Amino acid sequence: xxxxxxxxxxxxxxxxxxxxxxxxxxxxxxxxxxxxxxxxxxxxxxxxxxxxxxxxxxxxxxxxxxxxxxxxxxxxxxxxxxxxxxxxxxxxxxxxxxxxxxxxxxxxxxxxxxxxxxxxxxxxxxxxxxxxxxxxxxxxxxxxxxxxxxxxxxxxxxxxxxxxxxxxxxxxxxxxxxxxxxxxxxxxxxxxxxxxxxxxxxxxxxxxxxxxxxxxxxxxxxxxxxxxxxxxxxxxxxxxx
Numbered sequence: 577x578x579x580x581x582x583x584x585x586x587x588x589x590x591x592x593x594x595x596x597x598x599x600x601x602x603x604x605x606x607x608x609x610x611x612x613x614x615x616x617x618x619x620x621x622x623x624x625x626x627x628x629x630x631x632x633x634x635x636x637x638x639x640x641x642x643x644x645x646x647x648x649x650x651x652x653x654x655x656x657x658x659x660x661x662x663x664x665x666x667x668x669x670x671x672x673x674x675x676x677x678x679x680x681x682x683x684x685x686x687x688x689x690x691x692x693x694x695x696x697x698x699x700x701x702x703x704x705x706x707x708x709x710x711x712x713x714x715x716x717x718x719x720x721x722x723x724x725x726x727x728x729x730x731x732x733x734x735x736x737x738x739x740x741x742x743x744x745x746x747x748x749x750x751x752x753x754x755x756x757x758x759x760x761x762x763x764x765x766x767x768x769x770x771x772x773x774x775x776x777x778x779x780x781x782x783x784x785x786x787x788x789x790x791x792x793x794x795x796x797x798x799x800x801x802x803x804x805x806x807x808x809x810x811x812x813x814x815x816x817x
Contacts, residue, residue, distance in 0.1 A: 577620070586628035593621040597637075615645035622655050634659060635669065639735075642676060649677045668737065675734055675783070697734045697783035701742070702804070704728040705770040708748065712756065719756035723767055724748060730774070732806060734781070739804050762792035770800040 577592035597617045601609050618641035626634035638655050641648055656669055675697045706726040713720055727749035729742040754764035766775055769789070776799045780788050787805030792798040 577624075581624060581627075586624055587630075590621060590624040590628045590630065590633070593617065593624050597621055597640075611645040612648070615641040615648040615651070618644060619648070619651055619655060623658065626655075626659055629660075631659060631661060638673070639676070642673065646677065652677070672735060672737060697737075697781045699732055699734045700776065700778065700781060701729060701731045702774050702776040702801075703749070704730060704774050705767060705772070706745065707767070707771045710768075715753075717755065721754045721756055721764065722751060723753075723764060724751040725767055730804060732784070732804075737806055739806065762794075762798055766790070766792040766798050766800055774801045774804060775799070776801075 577589050577596065580586075580589035580592060596604075597614075600614060600617050604613070607613075618637045622634040622637035622641065625631075625637060634655075638652050641655070642652050652673060653670075656666065656673060659666065659669070661669070678696060704727065706728075708724045708726055710721070710723045713722055726745050726747050728745045730739055731742050732739050750767075752761065752764040752767050754761040776788060778797055779791075780799050784805040787803070788799035788801045790799035792800075
């Protein structure tokens with residue numbers, strides 16, 4: 577690996593580094609089978625892959641280095657600074673890795689840039705709501721308001737910081753009922769508020785909390801939002817027709 581790198585043969589050196597990663601625990605001496613040594617092999621792979629022009633492989637190697645030994649956060653940060661990417665992409669990667677470092681090694685979660693440290697984030701699912709029927713009927717306990725709705729599921733991936741739809745619209749996805757004489761039902765109110773908008777029935781991550789209205793439930797769950805917070809999926813709008 578060192579010989580190939582010394583001759584500027586970075587693709588061959590990266591292939592050697594890949595072999596060391598794949599066979600480290602089988603072929604390395606016992607002193608090189610620690611989490612720290614495993615992370616070091618991934619860091620070498622990232623550096624050489626970047627020099628060979630394989631930026632995706634370099635980024636993935638940095639992710640694996642952090643997973644192998646989260647205490648190598650400083651070396652991972654240095655690797656991010658060496659990647660041949662645009663300033664915008666570097667900033668996005670730094671935000672992604674800041675969340676991961678905060679989750680894996682809170683004691684090592686220093687700021688990755690001059691920006692404030694990002695709020696904690698995690699992947700989560702929400703639904704886009706389209707009300708089908710809203711009627712008032714006479715039920716066994718009196719007059720009730722009923723609402724039925726279609727739903728389209730979306731998922732936010734905290735690693736890529738992207739939203740993507742998980743399926744097409746689901747017709748008659750659910751219904752909520754509220755007595756006309758009260759008290760108000762939080763789920764009913766949330767569905768009505770989410771018409772042509774979005775609803776999250778669980779807690780939402782701090783990184784997106786400001787974009788969500790709620791909670792509607794007293795246990796701190798059920799939120800609505802006019803738009804999906806964060807970065808929309810490439811080539812798509814936050815709200816579908």
